[in-house]
Amino acid sequence: MIQIFCSATQYAAATVTAAIRAGLFGPREGVRRVLVVSDTSAVPEVGTPLDRMPGFDALRGEFDEVRSWNAFVSPHHPAGWSPRAQDARLWEKAVRLAWDLGDEPVEIACESLQANPSRAIADIFADSALHVYADGLMSYGPTRNRIPHGVSSRIARVLHLDLVPGLRPMLLSEYGVPSVAVPDAAIVDVLARLGESNARLLAERLPADRPPTAVLLGQYLSAIDLISQDEEERLHVRMLRAAARAGHEDVLFKPHPSAPAGYGDALRTAAAELGVRLTVLTEPVLAETVFAYLKPKLVVGCFSTALTTAAAFYGVPVARVGTELLLERITPYENSNRIPLTIIDAALPDAERAPLGEPVELAGLADELTPLVRAVAYCMQSRRHHALRPEVVAWLAVRLADHERYFKRRRLTNLRLPGGAPVRGAALRRHPAVRRAVRRLRATAAR
Structure with a gap:
């Protein structure tokens, strides 16, 4: 074999x-x-x-x-x-x-x-x-x-x-x-072995006297057309300000491996204004290797999977920045990034508003996240998940008011779900599917 x-x-x-x-x-x-x-x-x-x-x-x-x-x-x-x-x-x-x-x-x-x-x-x-x-x-x-x-x-x-x-x-x-x-x-053992190989590189790159206590995660969201490059750089600055607000004076920024070379310039300028010592790690090292080596007190990102690995595998406090903007911008609704974005927004504290420093217990969030994720997934791919409709309708009827940011009114209307706009007769008559059905009926009657 x-x-x-x-x-x-x-x-x-x-x-x-x-x-x-x-x-x-x-x-x-x-x-x-x-x-x-x-x-x-x-x-x-x-x-x-x-x-x-x-x-x-x-x-x-x-x-x-x-x-x-x-x-x-x-x-x-x-x-x-x-x-x-x-x-x-x-x-x-x-x-x-x-x-x-x-x-x-x-x-x-x-x-x-x-x-x-x-x-x-x-x-x-x-x-x-x-x-x-x-x-x-x-x-x-x-x-x-x-x-x-x-x-x-x-x-x-x-x-x-x-x-x-x-x-x-x-x-x-x-x-x-x-x-x-x-x-x-x-997986933790494999990541630890990877970390051993990169320990010398990190020791050379990170200041030994005052190692960073907070890590910022870049995702290069502009590359997948979710936001512009300027908006993404401002997002990184918001992450830095949130870390500084939480009392961190030494911060590590790990940009996405595909990000341009000058991607951290705005961040360096903001760090100088805030009096924060910033280290930009451009070497191809996994974020998890950084977590294991550095043992940071805080990790801040947008909706990177590394936020959950930091919390689930290393017990590091984590927080999010900018998910509200991305929930508004992400298109089409079927975009596969919608589920990671939804999970991070619902599960992690807002770095710009909430108290920071306490680990997030992801294991205790499954009961709350499961119906939300299934409802969003149904709205994304309703034709492939017909069996979910009854539970999604029941959940939206009760919980939509607390979770409106995850759903688009137009999508709810098209799927005839709670929270959608009432379907008016004139709009229904103009719907292409209805017009095709009427033409077929008339053709059949004419025979």
Whole structure:
């Protein structure tokens, strides 16, 4: 048996390594494990490949070999290339030949099947069982796009991190795919080993006399067109002011790896005005490695998954900034970032208003978050989750007033849910679906 594990980020590779070490992919004997790394950034040629990043040696031992998907599909970009359906068998032969896979059976563990290269690899190995692993809060939301039956019927399970204990993932649930949590101890151990490899780098970069006590997380939201770059820089400044308000004079800013080089200029200017010593960490180090090494007293971000890993795995106090703005801006309603944004906004304190410094017990929030997440998910993908309608209607009828910011009135109206505008006769008559039905009825009557 050959097991192919596809990873595009160090965090994804750490997640699948933790699953392997937890025994979720069976014993090592008689199995050949291949890690396929890819870089889907806009210009991967100038980036650092996953297998060359600091700390990769802590993951390397679980795999018999490492292959580069970027090198295999060159000169095509890995995020934009996929095989034509009629060529899939030819590409399977090409991959088997290039990687010396022979005729052995293959099973695949990959990230989101919504996008390449995971989708391309799943299409190439059209007879292989699929294991989808999700490393963030998006696993709690609905599947973004329809998965063809030829792919969905092969998915064995969804592996996910138990970031909000008690909250069940909805990813691929409409296809009857079960979800399995990667044990916390396994992922924390893997992240700790990664941290050991990066300890020297962090020791060189962080001031030893007054180490930062607060960490700010950048997400590069302008890259996915949620807000402008200027707005995102102002968002970072708001994070800094919130940390300063909480009494932190030494702050670390960890920008997104894809952020431009000058992205922290406005933050440095604000830090000088506030009298805060700011360290900008541009090296490719996981946020979780920073948490383990630095043991900060506060982590502030917008809706990064790292906020929940800080709270769930390290017990660090966390807070959010700017989620109200993003809840207004995020489009379309089906945007997969809506569920992470909703969870963070509902679960974490507002860094600009609430008292800070106390850890957030995510395990105690599942009962409150579950109906909210399911209601938002239903509004995002109602056609795929018909069975949720009765409970969503009942919940909205009672709780909508306290959760209006998570729902759009137009969406509630279109779905005929509590909180929507009354449907007027004239508007109903103008609805395209109604007009088509009337034309069909008239044509039938004319016969």
